[in-house]
Amino acid sequence: MIEPIKLNTKNLAMLNTNIRIPTYDRKEVKVGIVHIGIGGFHRAHQAYLVNQLLEQGMATHWGICGVALLGADRKIYDVLLEQDGLYTLIVPDIEGNFSTQVIGSIVELLYAPENPSAVIRKMADKSIGIVTLTITEGGYNYTSDGNFNWQNEDVVWDLQHPAKPKTVFGYLYAALKLRKASGIAGLTIQSCDNIEQNGDVMRQMLYAFISKADPEMIDWMDEHITFPNSMVDRITPVTTDSLRKMLAENFELNDGWPVVCESFYQWVVEDLYAAGRPDWENVGVQMVSDVTPYEKMKIRLLNGGHTLVGLVGYLLGYRYIHESVADPAIASLLRTYMDEEVTPTLDDVPGVNLDQYKETLIDRFRNPFIKDEVARIISGSSAKFPKFILPVIIDRIKDHKSVRIAAFIVACWYQYLKLNLATPNNVQDEIARVLLESVMRADQEGDPLVFLDISEVFGSIKEHRAFTESYLSHLKILNGIRMKKLNLN
Numbered sequence: 001m002i003e004p005i006k007l008n009t010k011n012l013a014m015l016n017t018n019i020r021i022p023t024y025d026r027k028e029v030k031v032g033i034v035h036i037g038i039g040g041f042h043r044a045h046q047a048y049l050v051n052q053l054l055e056q057g058m059a060t061h062w063g064i065c066g067v068a069l070l071g072a073d074r075k076i077y078d079v080l081l082e083q084d085g086l087y088t089l090i091v092p093d094i095e096g097n098f099s100t101q102v103i104g105s106i107v108e109l110l111y112a113p114e115n116p117s118a119v120i121r122k123m124a125d126k127s128i129g130i131v132t133l134t135i136t137e138g139g140y141n142y143t144s145d146g147n148f149n150w151q152n153e154d155v156v157w158d159l160q161h162p163a164k165p166k167t168v169f170g171y172l173y174a175a176l177k178l179r180k181a182s183g184i185a186g187l188t189i190q191s192c193d194n195i196e197q198n199g200d201v202m203r204q205m206l207y208a209f210i211s212k213a214d215p216e217m218i219d220w221m222d223e224h225i226t227f228p229n230s231m232v233d234r235i236t237p238v239t240t241d242s243l244r245k246m247l248a249e250n251f252e253l254n255d256g257w258p259v260v261c262e263s264f265y266q267w268v269v270e271d272l273y274a275a276g277r278p279d280w281e282n283v284g285v286q287m288v289s290d291v292t293p294y295e296k297m298k299i300r301l302l303n304g305g306h307t308l309v310g311l312v313g314y315l316l317g318y319r320y321i322h323e324s325v326a327d328p329a330i331a332s333l334l335r336t337y338m339d340e341e342v343t344p345t346l347d348d349v350p351g352v353n354l355d356q357y358k359e360t361l362i363d364r365f366r367n368p369f370i371k372d373e374v375a376r377i378i379s380g381s382s383a384k385f386p387k388f389i390l391p392v393i394i395d396r397i398k399d400h401k402s403v404r405i406a407a408f409i410v411a412c413w414y415q416y417l418k419l420n421l422a423t424p425n426n427v428q429d430e431i432a433r434v435l436l437e438s439v440m441r442a443d444q445e446g447d448p449l450v451f452l453d454i455s456e457v458f459g460s461i462k463e464h465r466a467f468t469e470s471y472l473s474h475l476k477i478l479n480g481i482r483m484k485k486l487n488l489n
């Protein structure tokens with residue numbers, strides 16, 4: 001095998017000609033966006049779209065400064081830094097041929113834990129018009145009743161150490177304070193996470209934090225800061241070593257952190273930008289005045305559907321989403337869940353035929369070439385259930401309608417946790433311990449309702465018999481089936 005070429009600016013011109021490389025001059029790109037959370041999704045979605053605009057000679061003032069906020073992001077930061085912010089985006093087509101492109105829109109990188117003041121100064125710089133966020137569904141720090149979680153130790157720290165924050169709230173507060181002091185108005189803070197009304201939620205949480213830290217900021221924020229809601233979509237599996245190997249073998253390229261994703265993408269955004277924006281429309285972004293119906297549709301059908309396929313798939317012994325959904329029993333359960341339980345909770349979505357949307361969605365899950373693992377979907381379930389599944393249950397209960405399949409998904413989650421009681425490291429979740437302890441207790445007491453006491457996940461659904469009866473009866477059946485535990489790590 002030919003020695004693969006290390007990806008960095010210097011080597012770009014030497015890369016295999018089957019790899020597209022940026023045709024614009026990266027040195028001329030000015031940073032206008034600070035993005036927090038430089039994982040796969042951001043790099044398959046927003047950073048890709050900015051790259052495509054740069055390719056069209058646009059957005060030259062909207063280059064991205066990628067910020068790694070958490071200690072856990074250190075590795076990815078180091079790799080990207082060594083590669084001058086460059087990475088490869090691999091998009092397999094339906095036959096499994098790869099389109100392989102080096103993305104150059106991340107032109108600056110910062111690692112917050114090591115240099116918090118650099119991040120604050122950057123966000124406060126007058127060249128920055130937008131701060132975007134992919135901080136995961138769990139990153140918004142709210143409790144099951146929708147209030148800011150003041151118990152979070154990092155929040156407590158941030159209130160006491162405003163110059164060295166740890167959370168996104170502390171960083172934004174420090175940066176906004178600087179902007180206000182220097183008379184730099186206008187900033188858009190844009191959530192790109194899978195939460196209904198993600199912009200409103202971000203606004204509410206940040207306002208809660210700043211109202212406590214520095215109430216005098218609020219009037220100024222009302223006037224100068226906007227929080228557009230948006231619906232984001234592109235299935236982006238976790239980067240694996242086999243992807244790195246594929247690049248090395250087929251493209252003679254050594255990229256430490258490439259990204260693979262499906263060809264489909266969607267971004268529906270409220271046009272509420274306080275300080276200008278890239279011409280998103282030129283790369284297929286839909287600008288709308290109300291994003292709510294799109295968000296609801298996507299989160300409840302796609303993300304909720306994913307959770308169903310992931311958990312049921314796990315229990316039936318599948319490793320990948322495409323394998324799970326190829327099982328006719330799972331495909332039909334998914335379709336029934338979408339049609340009978342989710343669709344009635346949705347509003348009219350302008351310009352979208354819901355039947356077609358669901359068909360496309362199942363086709364997307366079927367794509368065997370992106371190799372999306374069940375493990376990715378199950379991970380972080382405690383933050384996903386309250387956003388993806390619970391809203392459906394709550395709406396259905398309000399309408400006195402059946403929640404049979406939604407209750408089955410919760411039962412499958414319980415069963416998955418139970419199967420992993422002796423192998424807790426398999427459970428990738430912020431509150432893995434809480435989940436496992438609860439399931440253990442529920443199991444010992446022979447009362448699976450105990451699991452529903454985790455109010456940060458389940459709110460008060462335990463009070464609804466329509467739900468609990470279904471949940472218990474599903475668990476009885478699941479318990480009677482012998483399942484083989486998979487080690488997905």
Ligand code: CS2
Binds near residue numbers: 236307378384
């Ligand atoms: C997935 C999402 O993590 C999950 O549970 O449903 O990451 C999903 O792939 C994306 O939201 C697609 O846009």
